[in-house]
Amino acid sequence: MNASLAALLYLASGILFILALRGLSSPESAKQGNRYGVIGMAIAAGTTVLYQLPASFGSFFLALICIGIGAAIGIWRARTIPMTAMPQLVALFHALVGLAAVLVAASALLAPQAFGIGTPGHIHGGTLLEMALGTAIGAITFTGSVIAYLKLDDKMSGKPILLPNRHAINIGLGVLLAVLTLIFMLSESHFVFWVIALVAFALGVLLIIPIGGADMPVVISMLNSYSGWAAVGIGFTLGNLALIITGSLVGSSGAILSYVMCKGMNRAFLSVIAGGFGGETAAPAPSGEAAVETRQVKSGTAEDAARLLKAAKKVIVVPGYGLAVAQAQHALRELADLVKRNGAEVSYAIHPVAGRMPGHMNVLLAEANVPYDEVFELTDINPEFPAADVALVIGANDVTNPAAKTDPTSPIYGMPVLDVELAKNVLFVKRGMGSGYAGVENELFFRDNTTMLFGDAKKMVEGILRAAE
Numbered sequence: 001m002n003a004s005l006a007a008l009l010y011l012a013s014g015i016l017f018i019l020a021l022r023g024l025s026s027p028e029s030a031k032q033g034n035r036y037g038v039i040g041m042a043i044a045a046g047t048t049v050l051y052q053l054p055a056s057f058g059s060f061f062l063a064l065i066c067i068g069i070g071a072a073i074g075i076w077r078a079r080t081i082p083m084t085a086m087p088q089l090v091a092l093f094h095a096l097v098g099l100a101a102v103l104v105a106a107s108a109l110l111a112p113q114a115f116g117i118g119t120p121g122h123i124h125g126g127t128l129l130e131m132a133l134g135t136a137i138g139a140i141t142f143t144g145s146v147i148a149y150l151k152l153d154d155k156m157s158g159k160p161i162l163l164p165n166r167h168a169i170n171i172g173l174g175v176l177l178a179v180l181t182l183i184f185m186l187s188e189s190h191f192v193f194w195v196i197a198l199v200a201f202a203l204g205v206l207l208i209i210p211i212g213g214a215d216m217p218v219v220i221s222m223l224n225s226y227s228g229w230a231a232v233g234i235g236f237t238l239g240n241l242a243l244i245i246t247g248s249l250v251g252s253s254g255a256i257l258s259y260v261m262c263k264g265m266n267r268a269f270l271s272v273i274a275g276g277f278g279g280e281t282a283a284p285a286p287s288g289e290a291a292v293e294t295r296q297v298k299s300g301t302a303e304d305a306a307r308l309l310k311a312a313k314k315v316i317v318v319p320g321y322g323l324a325v326a327q328a329q330h331a332l333r334e335l336a337d338l339v340k341r342n343g344a345e346v347s348y349a350i351h352p353v354a355g356r357m358p359g360h361m362n363v364l365l366a367e368a369n370v371p372y373d374e375v376f377e378l379t380d381i382n383p384e385f386p387a388a389d390v391a392l393v394i395g396a397n398d399v400t401n402p403a404a405k406t407d408p409t410s411p412i413y414g415m416p417v418l419d420v421e422l423a424k425n426v427l428f429v430k431r432g433m434g435s436g437y438a439g440v441e442n443e444l445f446f447r448d449n450t451t452m453l454f455g456d457a458k459k460m461v462e463g464i465l466r467a468a469e
Helices: 003-024 027-052 057-080 083-110 125-152 166-187 190-208 213-238 241-265 269-274 302-311 321-326 329-341 360-367 378-387 457-468
Strands: 314-319 345-350 375-377 390-394 425-430 450-454
Touching (some): 003 027, 027 057, 027 241, 083 213, 083 360, 125 166, 302 425, 314 329, 314 360, 314 378, 321 329, 321 457, 329 345, 329 457
Parallel strands (some): 345 375, 425 450
């Protein structure tokens, strides 16, 4: 394959990636968008194997084996991963992208002639800069994503881990990376390259450990952006058009998503980019005597909820992480269908950070074949709550807390939330009175129009469904 044909195929794959992103912007076109992405990646990978590899059957065969192993693992995980573990899986994907950037940069440094970027001991200065940047961003993405995975999977505490003088340490490491990059460009030292990688690995850990669990959706989108920019750096190093286009799309779209998520959580965008945000304000979960709540709540049964829903003319469902944990989305859709057959209007309210990753609840509802035109974002659905006869909340804790609007001392104060408390009746399905992922008691529990339905979300929804039939 000649260079002109390879460039044309890389351009075609880039166009398909753009079409994929466009498709993923809407639930109705998401499947087609995924198809474009798969075809684009197949073209990019095939072109790389046929053009970039040396004219050696052994290298070609080894590449096919590696692609086959990766594809087999990907198919297996896609088919077996539960929806509740999807955020962890995405975090691991980002980690793999970051690690790949480091390893590709190291390979290019060790064998520049194989990549067409120079000869042993002499690589163009601009290429060295791109190599250092790709390595640094990739290393930060790798360790940061690993920490995010551990927090999301409860393998380490989701509470912020606040180191003394952490901002000064992070700034110092950032300055050190800039100095090391300059030294690397002047010396082309392999030792300095690995020091850059080690410093960036450490910085990735330090940027993410101060971030509390409630901020994890923003972390996921931020790391998504970082992984894209890492790919861009390596793409420039290798002169690979597909990597440059793909990385730019991922990096820019991830940055835009991070901005949207920051608005949804009342966070400063620049502090997200710098990392370590949220630690100052995230409250730990209450413990000991402080955890004792003396206020009374009104609890009800599935039969009580069924009576309210049967009499309702307008119902708004607010899904949250509790719905995902219980895998109650299919039972919820059946209940919604029954309510609609009784003549009521049913809508679903999605907060930008509901769940543990961007779009978590949208995917969950789509899995249960909930009609797309019944699903609304926060800004569109909030004006509808005062007219709702029933708001059915399933596990959505922090994003429904009125304290975000009324209590300046609350860690989530200023965060846009769903106006659930304005509905005539609120049914709140929850296992117990525990605080949400932000470690904050939900004031909605104690409102006069709120009825708590304690129990597993799936069993409770199924109980309501049986009582309503």
